[in-house]
Amino acid sequence: MGLGYTFSNGWSGMKRNGFSLIELIIVISILGILSLLTIPRYSQIQIKAKEVSLKSLMYSLQTAIETYHLSNGQYPEGSSVTALELVDVLADSGEWNQVPQNPFTGTVYVLENASGKILYSQKGDQYTLQGYGYQNKEIIIELESI
Secondary structure, three states, X not given: OOOOEEOOOOOEEOOOOOOXXXXXXXXXXXXXXXXXXXXXXXXXXXXXXXXXXXXXXXXXXXXXXXXXXXXHXXXXXOOOEEHHHHHHHHHHOOOOOOOOEOXXXXXXXXXXXXXXXXXXXXXXXXXXXXXXXXXXXXXXXXXXXX
């Protein structure tokens, strides 16, 4: 009496208690292909989320700049002022109370940012606030005085 079963071609096999190596290789290959297809999309979604966070920060800065204008009768002076320098001016006047966090780096803004750079320029009674995206390749938002 055997422990297994017999096929019609006469081959006698053992009782199966798991998956064969071929089945495991096929399943792992399919999972690998699916992950290769989804990882780039996930990265794009992360970048878009960071851009939205940067836009939100810039609208908050715009509100603080406008409040500064109402309090002082003029906009903060400067040309190509970084986010860190702008926040210092706004903090000194009481319009801002924290150093903003760069959504691309996850740290507070520094003078040179590899991504998510914010530049402020003022000329007369007008200003421009520019926000750059991933790796500072392009301006993703530009705000002007209200």
